[in-house]
Amino acid sequence: MDHRPQAWGRPRDDVYGAYDHSYFQNTGPRQATQAPIVTGTSVIAIKYKDGVVMAADNLASYGSLARFPDVKRLRVFLDSSVIGFSGDVSDMQFLDRHLTELSIDEAYEDPSSDNKGHLNAANLHKYLQKFLYKRRNDFDPLWNQLLIAGFDGDAKPYLASVDLRGTSFTSPSLATGFGSALAQPIMRRYAATEEDAAKLTREQAVEVVKECMKVLYYRDARSLDRYSIAVVTKEGVELKEDEQLEKQSWAFAERIKGYGTQTV
Amino acid sequence: MFRNNYDNDSVTFSPQGRIFQVEYAAEAVKQGSVVVGIASKTHAVLVAIKRNAEELSSYQKKLFPIDEHVGIAIAGLTSDARVLSNFMKQQCLGHRLTYGRNMPVRTLVDMIGSKAQINTQHYGKRPYGVGLLVAGVDDHGPHLFEFQPSGMTEEMVAFAIGARSQMARTYLEKNLEAFADCGREELIRHGLKALKESLVQDRELTIDNTSVAIVGVEKQEDGTTKPQPFKVYDGQDVSAWIESVADNAEAAPAAAEGDGMDVDS
Numbered sequence: 444m445d446h447r448p449q450a451w452g453r454p455r456d457d458v459y460g461a462y463d464h465s466y467f468q469n470t471g472p473r474q475a476t477q478a479p480i481v482t483g484t485s486v487i488a489i490k491y492k493d494g495v496v497m498a499a500d501n502l503a504s505y506g507s508l509a510r511f512p513d514v515k516r517l518r519v520f521l522d523s524s525v526i527g528f529s530g531d532v533s534d535m536q537f538l539d540r541h542l543t544e545l546s547i548d549e550a551y552e553d554p555s556s557d558n559k560g561h562l563n564a565a566n567l568h569k570y571l572q573k574f575l576y577k578r579r580n581d582f583d584p585l586w587n588q589l590l591i592a593g594f595d596g597d598a599k600p601y602l603a604s605v606d607l608r609g610t611s612f613t614s615p616s617l618a619t620g621f622g623s624a625l626a627q628p629i630m631r632r633y634a635a636t637e638e639d640a641a642k643l644t645r646e647q648a649v650e651v652v653k654e655c656m657k658v659l660y661y662r663d664a665r666s667l668d669r670y671s672i673a674v675v676t677k678e679g680v681e682l683k684e685d686e687q688l689e690k691q692s693w694a695f696a697e698r699i700k701g702y703g704t705q706t707v
Numbered sequence: 708m709f710r711n712n713y714d715n716d717s718v719t720f721s722p723q724g725r726i727f728q729v730e731y732a733a734e735a736v737k738q739g740s741v742v743v744g745i746a747s748k749t750h751a752v753l754v755a756i757k758r759n760a761e762e763l764s765s766y767q768k769k770l771f772p773i774d775e776h777v778g779i780a781i782a783g784l785t786s787d788a789r790v791l792s793n794f795m796k797q798q799c800l801g802h803r804l805t806y807g808r809n810m811p812v813r814t815l816v817d818m819i820g821s822k823a824q825i826n827t828q829h830y831g832k833r834p835y836g837v838g839l840l841v842a843g844v845d846d847h848g849p850h851l852f853e854f855q856p857s858g859m860t861e862e863m864v865a866f867a868i869g870a871r872s873q874m875a876r877t878y879l880e881k882n883l884e885a886f887a888d889c890g891r892e893e894l895i896r897h898g899l900k901a902l903k904e905s906l907v908q909d910r911e912l913t914i915d916n917t918s919v920a921i922v923g924v925e926k927q928e929d930g931t932t933k934p935q936p937f938k939v940y941d942g943q944d945v946s947a948w949i950e951s952v953a954d955n956a957e958a959a960p961a962a963a964e965g966d967g968m969d970v971d972s
Contacts, residue, residue: 552814561846562806569807596808598931 475583479531481505483516484665485622486527487655488590489630490600490615490640491648494676495592497525498652500660501685502667503532509667517671519680521546524564524593525673526571529619530607531586538571538585545570564593564675568603568611576609584608588619592675600640600675615640618655621663626655645674657688661695718830728834729827732856735836739782741869742769743901744840745879746851747889750923750935751842753780754898756869756906757916770920770939774799776809777843778920778937782869783856784836791819791835809934812843816852816860824858834858838868844922844934865897871905878904892948895919899952912949919945 445456453462481503488497503511511532518526518539526542528535549562562570568591578585588606595601603613615637616630633651634640643651652672660666668688674681713719714727721727742755755769767785772778773795781788798818802810819839826832839854840863851863865886867875878901889897898919903912922937940948 552811552817561811562808566806566808570805573805 475581476531476534476586479534479586481510481532482665483514483529483532483535484663485618485620485626485659486516486529486588486590487618487622487626487630487652487659488527488592488602488616489634489643489648489651490602490637491634491643491645492641493600494645494674495525495600495602496645496648496652496672496674497527497590497592498656498670498672499527499529500656500667500670502665502669504665507665509665512667512669515671515684517673517682517684518542519673519682520564520567520593521549521562522679523675524567524591525675525680525682526567527590527592527619527673529588534585534587538587538589541574563595564591564601564603565595567591567593568601568605572605572609572611575605575607579608590617590619592673594675594677598677621665622655622659625659625662629655629658645676649674653689657691660688660691661693716830717827717832717834726827729857732834732836733838736783736838736856736868737870737872739784739838739869740769741867741872741875741902741905742780742782742840743865743867743872743875743879743898744780744842744851744853744863745865745886745889745894745898745901746842746849746863747886747894749849749925750889750891750894750921751844751849751851752891752894752898752922753778753840753842753918753920754895754902755780755918756902756912757918759916766915768918770918772920772937772939773815773841773843774803774809775936776845776922776934777812777815777841778922778939780840780842780920782838782872787835787837788839791822791837791839794822795819809845811845811847812841812850812852813845813862815843816841816854819854820858820860822858823854823856827856827858840866840868842920842922843937844924849923865901867901867905869905871907874905875901891921891923895921895948896952899948903952912952914942914946914949917941917945917949919948 483503486499488495497517499516501513501515502509503514514532516528520526520542571589575585584607586607590604592602602617603611604617605611615634618626630651634643656670660668670686671684672686713721717726717728740756740758744753753770757766757769759766770778770780771792779792795815798815799810823835826834834856836856841852841854843850852860853863853866854860865879882897918939918941920939923935924932925935927933
């Protein structure tokens with residue numbers, strides 16, 4: 444028996460054979476993230492007349508395996524903005540910790556009694572854009588696409604996206620991943636322009652988002668029927684993290700041909 | 708013979724628990740000409756006496772814009788102030804680039820505070836020989852901060868630093884209650900009156916030796932507030948204000964009050 448501290452916790456050579464130390468070598472080139480591993484699928488969001496509605500399902504997939512069915516992908520920032528994460532979940536968790544630090548710093552510097560800080564959604568989006576772009580310039584990108592919802596400096600509803608390359612844009616409605624193909628066209632029917640979005644009521648916006656989540660569950664194989672939905676208003680953020688898709692109808696599935704084991 | 712052995716550097720305490728280099732730096736601030744700052748609910752103003760080295764030379768500037776929403780008044784070594792001013796300008800620009808907003812004034816002042824404090828605790832460094840009044844606006848409205856070479860920073864309602872500034876501070880203390888609700892013109896006049904208190908006997912405010920700077924928030928028609936950028940007024944632009952606080956103008960106060968002087972053109 445080998446009692447040296449170096450051998451503690453190692454598989455015994457006499458039982459398992461010599462340990463393969465090549466796994467410990469780190470002389471090769473440093474590799475940054477080459478691909479996302481555990482991923483979250485689409486995030487969708489739409490503006491309405493006095494706020495923004497955002498939703499994302501609670502699934503983190505490992506490839507095509509539905510690995511973690513209770514991962515919350517919407518994050519509230521300073522009780523005034525919401526960030527939705529799609530893409531790599533570990534990078535999302537890194538960003539989440541980073542944002543917690545940022546919000547603590549921001550609240551700490553705020554002398555007012557509510558101690559909330561005043562980094563609004565537009566400021567936050569600008570910051571995250573610089574952050575992700577910096578990481579892509581280091582050839583070590585954070586493999587996410589984010590949606591940021593809240594209010595800008597003029598207290599108008601604000602919705603913007605930033606991706607792993609630092610590309611950023613805003614629109615009355617936004618969707619990441621598969622959602623940009625499946626949900627975005629539906630949302631555009633209700634809010635094609637800022638003017639249209641400014642006419643939507645909260646109930647309408649929530650209804651549209653729920654409808655889109657259903658379509659995504661029908662057609663996106665990496666999705667789940669449990670989801671989170673957040674409504675950002677001037678009063679704050681209302682976040683519900685364990686919603687269930689209602690009134691599903693799979694009748695259309697019978698007519699789908701050409702997949703799976705069927706031969707005709 | 709009576710050489711002080713404890714003032715060679717800023718890392719050594721005297722047996723009385725003092726750090727002489729830091730105290731000497733504070734003396735440098737008192738050598739500079741006086742600057743006064745006042746903050747109300749809507750505005751923050753800085754006013755200053757400029758000095759010229761000799762009759763034929765120009766006057767040394769005392770008020771400097773840092774960013775759209777902040778500016779400083781300096782008393783002490785101008786060259787040290789230049790370093791701090793450049794640093795503050797860079798930080799404000801950097802903040803604007805990464806967050807797309809004006810840097811909160813307290814954040815900015817804390818930064819120069821930390822920067823100056825480091826100089827008081829390292830061998831071979833010296834404290835800055837300059838004191839600042841920092842005036843600016845952010846989401847919480849107008850602010851006035853005092854900065855000392857020791858690294859101390861503090862938010863003030865009104866303050867004066869520089870030569871004979873005690874006289875100005877006495878004026879400010881007497882009128883303290885009035886400042887909060889002052890408008891822009893009224894606040895400037897209070898500033899100039901405080902400035903006059905600290906003038907030596909036969910000197911007076913002229914358009915050559917007086918500087919005024921204003922920053923504030925303006926109420927918009929829709930009820931929201933909008934920052935009014937930091938702006939420095941010199942020369943002819945300050946003549947109306949100087950006249951309004953002249954000793955013989957006290958009887959008929961402020962011809963230009965109310966309608967707001969047209970000095971922007």
